[in-house]
Amino acid sequence: MSFRAEHICYTYPKAKEPIIRDISFEAPDGCLTAIIGANGVGKSTLIKSMLGIFKAQGEVRLNGKNRREMSHQELHRLVGYMTQENALLTSLSVLNVVLLGRLGTLNLKVQDEDIEKAMQTLRLLHLEELAERPFYALSGGQRRMVDVAQTLVRDPKVLIMDEPTANLDLVNELQVLELVKAYTKQKNTATILTLHDLNMAARYADRLVLLKDGCVYREGAPAEVITEENIREAYGVEVHVHTSSRTGTPMLLPLAAVRKIDYIF
């Protein structure tokens, strides 16, 4: 289901300047789109604005249909959204946490179909052994993986994940990105991630959207967006970019911050 954001604009209450001025971009089917940009540029704000969690201006269209014309339930069924914020440490079992991802269809007496789907998703992520463990007893990486399971369990047509790899070690980071990529291709979802690791973004995303000053600064294939000049402008960092001989994607080596800091120790 193709996803299109048009002229999103959002100002925080009591703030003078809008944080997001005018952002439009498209996330096609079966395509992994990564939103990148410096800290505080409004990546998470953009996502919350697009989902209607923040009351923002502009339109979002899913297969051409305006989000505002959809019911809360309909939107929730189509879009899987994983927050950047970690869940509170609850004593709920992992299986129950995953079941919550199907909140729209859950009855007081849980249907076999919901349980089956939740277990299936856990197996897909190799988490089935954790099903009965309390959520608080998991490691940080396992919790994030359970979050992913919770997001995938309702078979979303649009997948939106805010920093899915935050706090993950290398193995888990690769696992999550591999999985999301495979999921996107197989189920033909429109997938939107925010990522802070530019090398990972270049390696896994089909399209990058680089934000700067509340606008889209560059948009396109990783090789077009990850250039020394673009990164200097958007991040204020001097980098060396070369194309990896193994993956064929741009690789980036940070050299120095453009804005020098006087270190006085």
Add this chain to the structure above:
Amino acid sequence: MDHKQTLNDSSRAVYARLNRRKYWILFGLVLFCFFACITDILTAAASPAYRLSTQEVLNCLLHPAQVSAGTYVIVIKMRLPIALMALVVGFSLGTAGATMQTILHNPLASPYTLGVGTAAGFGASVAIVLGLGSVMTSVLAFVFAMLICLMIYFLGRNNVNSGSLVLSGIACLFLFQALQALLQYGASEDQNQSIVFWSFGSLQRTDWMKLLITTVVVAVTTPLIFTDSWKYTALTMGDDKAVSLGVNVSGLKIKAFFLISLMAAVSVCFTGSIGFIGLAGPHIARMLVGEDQRFYLPISALCGASILSAASIISKLIQPGSVFPVGIVTSIIGVPFFFSLVFRSNRGGGRA
């Protein structure tokens, strides 16, 4: 956990295993409530002249038409509504406390700690000082209990999702305490005694009418809360998470707050402030079944009912021939018991 076994299990079996213990606890508590209620009816409160044998009481309960008028009055008009009221009020305070703790993410929240009992006490005091009679005492207690809930809500509504509701509750608590002190300062000695006695919390003022009103309110509000169990469970993972799972968080909290206010107000307006139950019921429930609100909410309610029913029995045994105020009993006997539970579970590594 034997992982081979998990792999071979059907998903339904895994899920059933997760919940089996919780169903047993639920069943056990219902049984406990039933027997506590019967014991409550059998326990003689008043002077030995009214003492009835177990046989007589059971006979009266099963065939009310066949017993003497005296027995009928004692059992059906006096003991039965009181015993049932203990269950209903305990159930209501347990549910209100549990829901409050869930929506505020605060284990200290309960109708009593946020001042609902104090406000009801102030309302009752106003009625006592003005000499308005017992019906108006309940009415004013209810009005002020609802009033404090509205105050808490309007003071904290700008930020329903943070600690401001708890803070405004505590602020209102102090306000009504001061107002009550002011009222007592100017009241006569007789009025003061009535005020103090009202504030102890007692089930002895119960009659069928009060029981009926409380039961109707609880019967209407409870299902409205219980059917949202999954949404409340989503809330336990944090407000942001709940939003991402598709819960209308502010809407749910407003609805919950209104229902809780109604339950707490109607409970305390007939019985006076019975403090401990809205706090302890949910805690014991959390120790027993954790955060799954489909079990946590009803088990909190049943824990509340069990505690108040047991307290009602004990209140008749402490001083033969008279009934000790049940509010005092719940706190004095309940608190050490509660501490022992809390500390024991802490030593056990905090299994939730």
